[in-house]
Amino acid sequence: MIRSSLCVVTFCLIFFGITEQTSSQEQLAQTQSVKQLSVATLVGYPPFIIAKRNLRAAHYEVVPPGLDSDSIMGYSWDVFRGSFHQQGYTINLKVYPWVRAIEEVKKQKVDLLFPAGWTKDRSEYLLYSKRSINKVDFLIYVNQTSSIQWNGLQGLKKLRIGLMRGWSYGEQWADLNNVKKIPVNDILQGFRMLDNNRIDGFAGYFPVFDYTLNKVNKSTQYRKLPAFDSTYEFVVSAINNPRANELITAFDKGMKALAKSGVLEKAKRTWLYDMPVESSRNKQESQ
CATH class of the missing domain: 3.40.190.10 (Periplasmic binding protein-like II)
Structure with a gap:
């Protein structure tokens, strides 16, 4: 009787151990199959990127498809988030001072950076999206x-x-x-x-x-x-980042889909239709 009970206990331990191991392996496989990217940006850049609350000098959060950031908002964030979520990517968001953000993408510590204006110097080490994210x-x-x-x-x-x-x-x-x-x-x-x-x-x-x-x-x-x-500003990646073409292409496709579905126009109405007094450039052009 004792031997029988021991056999049952041993069988249960082995069974549940195998089940737990299989479950862990499945979870790992699911995690690995999720499309992910990392991106650096700044705050204090209204109406394009605005902090929802006080953030530390370096802030990190994960934003999967269907969810929004707990910490930032704004037109350019909505366009970036919407474009990559439309393409099925989970966003690993990092918020830094701008100088550090540029260094992070140059050193490939993050995949992407936005919003970045085009300069001759930057074009030597950054790959730019075809679609601009703001101006x-x-x-x-x-x-x-x-x-x-x-x-x-x-x-x-x-x-x-x-x-x-x-x-x-x-x-x-x-x-x-x-x-x-x-x-x-x-x-x-x-x-x-x-x-x-x-x-x-x-x-x-x-x-x-x-x-x-x-x-x-x-x-x-x-x-x-x-x-x-x-300048128009864009999403960028380090030219020598092996994922640069994949991610920049995904952004352009996602933003095109946002425009076609009307989501992009909705973002413009939310953030850009209540602009401050126009710049002097716009005044000159309208005269």
């Missing part, structure tokens, strides 16, 4: 009382101009050497420096800077000079 204008903000008048970029000669660290302002700006360019880490930091006359102007992105100023009720405190350039 920005570049212009200089000055105090309302400033005597500075727009005479083109060359008219800024010898002035102290603040700019966002690691952000691109186009090829014309990159070639400009007769101004003192002062990098800052935060948009509002740059405007505080403008308030305290530590800089003469602040090179900005429209509509990103306008949204930021509206939030702190300072939209009428500064004057915008005419836009000197603009």
Whole structure:
């Protein structure tokens, strides 16, 4: 009787052990079969990418198809998320300061980065999506009382101009050497420096800077000079990343599907139809 009981117990242990092992193997196989990607982006970039809450310097979360981020929102995020979810990808999202985000994609610590404007330098190591994810204008903000008048970029000669660290302002700006360019880490930091006359102007992105100023009720405190350039921004991957072509192609296909289904237009209505006062570039073009 004892021997019989021991046999039954032994059989049960073996059976459940095999079952548990099989279940673990199935779960592993399912995990491996899920299409995944990793992406780095920034926050403080309204209306394109906005933090829902205060985030640490480096934030990480997983966003599977059908779900949204707990931490970020905005037009460009909705387009990126919707495009890859439409293609069946789970998104491993990482939020960093912009300079670190670029380094992460260059070193292939993440597969993708967005939103990135095209520059000659970046095109040497980044593969760009065919479809743009948003557009920005570049212009200089000055105090309302400033005597500075727009005479083109060359008219800024010898002035102290603040700019966002690691952000691109186009090829014309990159070639400009007769101004003192002062990098800052935060948009509002740059405007505080403008308030305290530590800089003469602040090179900005429209509509990103306008949204930021509206939030702190300072939209009428500064004057915008005419836009000197603009760029469309894209999803990018390191050229030497073995998954670059796969993921960039998937984004383009997904975004095309969003446009066809009307989801893209819905995102535009949600985020872009309540834009701040138009940039000086748009004013000039409409005249």
